[in-house]
Amino acid sequence: ETGVTQTPRHLVMGMTNKKSLKCEQHLGHNxxxxxxxxxxxPLELMFVYSLEERVENNSVPSRFSPECPNSxxxxxxLHTLQPEDSALYLCASSQVKGDRNSPLHFGNxxxxxxx
Amino acid sequence: xxxxxxxxxxxxxxxKEDVTLDCVYETRDTTYYLxxxxxxxxxxxxxxxxRNSFDEQNEISxxxxxxxxxxxxxxxxxxxxxxxxDSAVYFCALSKLGTYKYIFGTGxxxxxxx
Numbered sequence: 001e002t003g004v005t006q007t008p009r010h011l012v013m014g015m016t017n018k019k020s021l022k023c024e025q026h027l028g029h030n031x032x033x034x035x036x037x038x039x040x041x042p043l044e045l046m047f048v049y050s051l052e053e054r055v056e057n058n059s060v061p062s063r064f065s066p067e068c069p070n071s072x073x074x075x076x077x078l079h080t081l082q083p084e085d086s087a088l089y090l091c092a093s094s095q096v097k098g099d100r101n102s103p104l105h106f107g108n109x110x111x112x113x114x115x
Numbered sequence: 116x117x118x119x120x121x122x123x124x125x126x127x128x129x130x131k132e133d134v135t136l137d138c139v140y141e142t143r144d145t146t147y148y149l150x151x152x153x154x155x156x157x158x159x160x161x162x163x164x165x166r167n168s169f170d171e172q173n174e175i176s177x178x179x180x181x182x183x184x185x186x187x188x189x190x191x192x193x194x195x196x197x198x199x200x201d202s203a204v205y206f207c208a209l210s211k212l213g214t215y216k217y218i219f220g221t222g223x224x225x226x227x228x229x
Binding site: 031033041042043045048050055056088090092094096098099100101103104105106107108109111 | 146148150152157158159160161162165206208210212213214215216217219220221222
């Protein structure tokens with residue numbers, strides 16, 4: 001099993017659709033993240049979960065709804081998206097313990113196109 | 116405030132040339148981590164190195180080397196004898212110890228031409 005697995009790799013959806021992105025980590029990490037990567041923009045942190053509790057929510061529109069049922073799984077539920085939401089969505093995990101941070105380990109990303 | 120600046124948007128080199136990617140950071144923290152990641156066309160960000168702010172030793176791993184200079188707040192990355200497979204976007208990142216915030220630079224796109 002690879003470290004962080006994301007599905008699907010590609011997703012095309014209309015503005016009225018509802019879909020979900022899935023992320024699974026096999027590294028035993030205690031934190032999971034959603035990042036958005038748009039063309040010519042820096043990586044944007046969307047959400048962070050630590051031990052299944054959301055610890056960071058960076059003013060993300062409510063049409064993006066995260067869910068973390070356990071420390072290994074993270075979902076991003078999408079509904080009524082806009083074309084400007086088209087981007088690469090990256091999931092990552094890390095181990096944060098005391099004053100030590102492991103590097104972020106990323107999945108392959110989901111390339112989302114909103115039509 | 117924390118900030119990471121990668122001033123080079125895109126660099127093109129010919130295979131076998133050496134290339135240095137610049138990274139300058141800002142932080143008020145005395146302890147922090149610095150990272151480099153590689154993002155090939157496939158999309159996944161691949162971790163390359165983590166450096167603790169206490170450790171200013173330079174590091175070499177094969178054709179890759181990193182020069183950490185606290186005095187100039189820089190963490191530059193050099194690829195020696197570049198290869199076409201090195202073509203990717205490279206990101207520098209900063210993180211305060213014990214937090215969930217990783218601040219990324221805007222990335223440098225490296226094109227290595229055969």
